[in-house]
Every structure is written in structure tokens, then in C-alpha cells.
Amino acid sequence: MNRRLVLGAAAAAAPAALAAPALAQSMPELRWRFQSSFPRNLDVLFGTAEKVAARVAALTENKFRIQVAQAGEIVPGLQVLDAVQAGTIECGHTATYWYIGKEPSFAFFTAMPFGLTTRQMTAWLRHGGGNQFADQLLSDYNCVGIPCGDTGAQMGGWFRNEIRTVQDVQGLKFRISGLAGEVFKRMGANPTLVAPADIYPALERGTIDATEFTGPHDDERLGFHRVARYYYAPGFFEPCARLHMLINKRSFEGLPALYKEALTIACAEADSEMVSRYDHLNPQALRRLVAAGAQLRFYSREILQLAWRSNEALMADLANGNPRFKTIWENYRPYRGELFQWFRVAENSYDNFAFAEAAR
Numbered sequence: 001m002n003r004r005l006v007l008g009a010a011a012a013a014a015p016a017a018l019a020a021p022a023l024a025q026s027m028p029e030l031r032w033r034f035q036s037s038f039p040r041n042l043d044v045l046f047g048t049a050e051k052v053a054a055r056v057a058a059l060t061e062n063k064f065r066i067q068v069a070q071a072g073e074i075v076p077g078l079q080v081l082d083a084v085q086a087g088t089i090e091c092g093h094t095a096t097y098w099y100i101g102k103e104p105s106f107a108f109f110t111a112m113p114f115g116l117t118t119r120q121m122t123a124w125l126r127h128g129g130g131n132q133f134a135d136q137l138l139s140d141y142n143c144v145g146i147p148c149g150d151t152g153a154q155m156g157g158w159f160r161n162e163i164r165t166v167q168d169v170q171g172l173k174f175r176i177s178g179l180a181g182e183v184f185k186r187m188g189a190n191p192t193l194v195a196p197a198d199i200y201p202a203l204e205r206g207t208i209d210a211t212e213f214t215g216p217h218d219d220e221r222l223g224f225h226r227v228a229r230y231y232y233a234p235g236f237f238e239p240c241a242r243l244h245m246l247i248n249k250r251s252f253e254g255l256p257a258l259y260k261e262a263l264t265i266a267c268a269e270a271d272s273e274m275v276s277r278y279d280h281l282n283p284q285a286l287r288r289l290v291a292a293g294a295q296l297r298f299y300s301r302e303i304l305q306l307a308w309r310s311n312e313a314l315m316a317d318l319a320n321g322n323p324r325f326k327t328i329w330e331n332y333r334p335y336r337g338e339l340f341q342w343f344r345v346a347e348n349s350y351d352n353f354a355f356a357e358a359a360r
Contacts (some may be wrong), residue, residue: 007011027259033089034093035068035071036068036093037080037085037092038094045214045243045274046272047271051269052245052270055269056259056263056266057159069089071195071197072197076196078091081102081246081254084145086142091306094243095110095178095244108328108332110177111178111242113180113307113314116339121150139249142248143247146245148245148267148275149271150279153234155216155231156233157232158203158210162230166302169187169189171189171190172280173192174212175202175203177223178237179237179314183314187307192208196213199222210228211228216289217281217282219285231295232298
């Protein structure tokens with residue numbers, strides 16, 4: 001027998017034998033609950049949470065399994081942050097701007113009226129300090145947040161009647177999210193926030209006169225065109241809408257490093273996948289909606305200018321009254337200005353020409 005060969009084989013096998021228990025210890029069996037703020041019939045929004053759960057399972061050899069629930073299955077859709085904070089669920093998929101009643105700065109991390117577009121938001125979060133601000137804020141609520149999907153630029157809402165002038169906004173009962181509700185309030189409307197699953201009944205009963213949600217694909221699924229025929233653009237109040245996976249801080253800190261990395265990877269993939277799906281699906285849905293009788297309209301310049309002025313005044317008031325908001329705004333605003341200048345040169349000049357020519 002070749003003694004050197006036997007000893008060599010034994011030595012080679014030893015690291016593998018030693019590594020196996022260590023690897024098993026680093027990959028424990030875990031089961032988490034993950035509630036979405038969205039109902040199951042919104043396939044892209046709810047489906048993003050399902051994709052994250054499936055990707056995490058694949059990356060961890062099915063050791064880390066996350067059970068996804070739709071809005072209302074464990075807690076109401078607009079209470080996901082509260083449930084994650086309390087540890088009722090380990091994680092949730094939601095839009096932080098739904099929680100501006102707790103802290104107006106939550107709006108920065110979903111959408112700001114006349115704010116950053118999807119790509120610009122990604123740049124601010126990753127490279128402009130946005131994620132660090134989000135981490136600080138969410139830590140106060142016992143949460144960790146990972147960006148997890150974006151709808152892209154949204155539409156401006158469904159209305160029972162045309163909105164031609166600023167007078168038509170007066171007294172309007174408008175379902176709208178985030179700080180945009182405060183902007184419309186300053187314009188004379190009566191904004192309200194209704195959970196996604198409850199919007200259609202409220203619009204059908206006349207509890208609200210108008211609603212915004214996301215864009216043609218989701219709006220078609222929710223059937224808004226059947227009870228409000230006028231479909232407006234642009235969604236100046238949501239030039240993007242970034243969602244987050246919120247994770248209970250203690251639960252996250254207790255994860256093995258490999259599982260934390262799996263969550264980060266799964267959410268990063270979802271971040272790009274969601275907007276690409278909407279860019280693919282929305283044009284098709286818009287054609288169907290118009291064919292079904294939806295009347296496509298655009299906000300007048302008068303309304304947009306009033307909205308801009310109202311938003312600027314709102315930002316100033318919030319910054320004056322809230323130190324955290326002021327700190328973030330003083331970072332966000334100049335960053336927005338710099339990106340707007342660049343996109344105006346590189347993208348807007350192209351868009352204005354090429355889009356118009358292609359439409360001829």
C-alpha cells in the first residue's frame with residue numbers, strides 16, 4: 001500500500017469533514033412571515049414579495065423559507081410597519097410614505113412630489129446618502145429596510161369629472177398617498193388615504209371622487225375605469241415609487257451573514273425586475289383602457305404650476321418644523337437639482353425629439 005497516497009487522501013478529506021458541521025451551523029432552518037401591503041390580485045406588487053421569498057430559499061438551499069401573506073391576512077395593509085416594529089411578523093413589503101403620520105421624512109424613501117425618478121432615486125439611495133438616512137430613521141422604529149422594487153413614474157389618477165382648472169380641484173375627495181395629499185390639500189382638495197383593496201368600493205360608492213394608484217397595469221386590474229372615466233397624467237406627485245422590505249431589527253441581526261446577503265441579493269434583483277415588468281406591461285394596459293372608454297387627459301400647466309408652488313411651500317414648512325426632515329431635504333434638494341440638470345441635457349433633449357417623431 002502507498003502510505004503517502006493514503007495519508008494524502010486523509011489530509012484532503014479532513015477539511016471537508018471539518019467544514020460540513022460549520023456550514024450546517026451557518027445555515028440553520030428558519031421560517032419567517034412576510035406580509036405584503038398589497039392584495040394578491042396585484043400580480044406585480046404582491047408577486048415581488050413572492051419572488052424575493054423564492055430567491056432567498058434558492059440562495060440558502062431552502063434552509064431559509066419565507067412565507068408570504070397578502071394585505072389583511074395577518075394585519076391590515078397599512079399597518080405593516082407597525083407589525084414589523086412590534087415583531088408580530090419578521091418582515092413586510094410596503095411603501096414607507098404611508099407612514100408619514102408618524103414621521104414626514106418617511107416620504108423621501110418612496111416618492112416626493114416633483115422628486116426623483118426611478119433611476120435618480122436609485123442613485124440617491126446608493127450613492128447620495130439616501131440609504132444612510134433611511135437606516136437612521138428605520139432604526140428608530142426597530143426596523144431594517146432594504147429597497148425592494150419600484151413602479152416607475154406613475155399616472156396622475158382617475159376622476160369622475162374632468163379637471164380643467166384649479167377651481168375643479170376645490171373640494172375634490174381624492175384618494176392619494178404620501179406628501180402629495182398635503183400638496184392637494186393646499187390646492188383646495190380633500191385628500192384621504194385608502195388601502196389598495198378598498199379603493200374601488202370607495203370610488204364606486206362615491207366616498208371619494210378620484211383616486212390615484214400606480215399605472216395602467218394595476219389600475220386596469222382594479223377596474224377604476226368602470227367607475228371613473230378620466231385618466232390623467234403626469235403623476236407629478238410620484239415620479240417613482242420605491243418599495244422596501246422592512247425587517248424587524250432583532251430578527252435581522254440574528255441572521256447568519258449568508259442569509260443577510262441572500263436578502264440583499266433578492267431585494268436588489270426585485271428592485272430592477274419590478275420596474276422592467278411595469279415598463280413592459282403598462283403600454284399594453286393603457287391601449288386596452290383607452291379602447292374600453294377611458295379618456296386620457298393631461299393636467300393643465302395652471303394646475304401643475306400651482307402644485308409646484310404648493311409643494312415648495314410644504315417642503316419649507318416641513319423643514320422649518322422638523323429637524324430630521326430639514327437635514328434630509330438639504331441633502332435631497334441639491335442632489336435633485338444636479339440630476340435634473342444632467343437628465344435635461346442627456347435624456348430630456350432626446351425624449352422630446354425622438355418620442356414626438358415616433359408618434360407621427
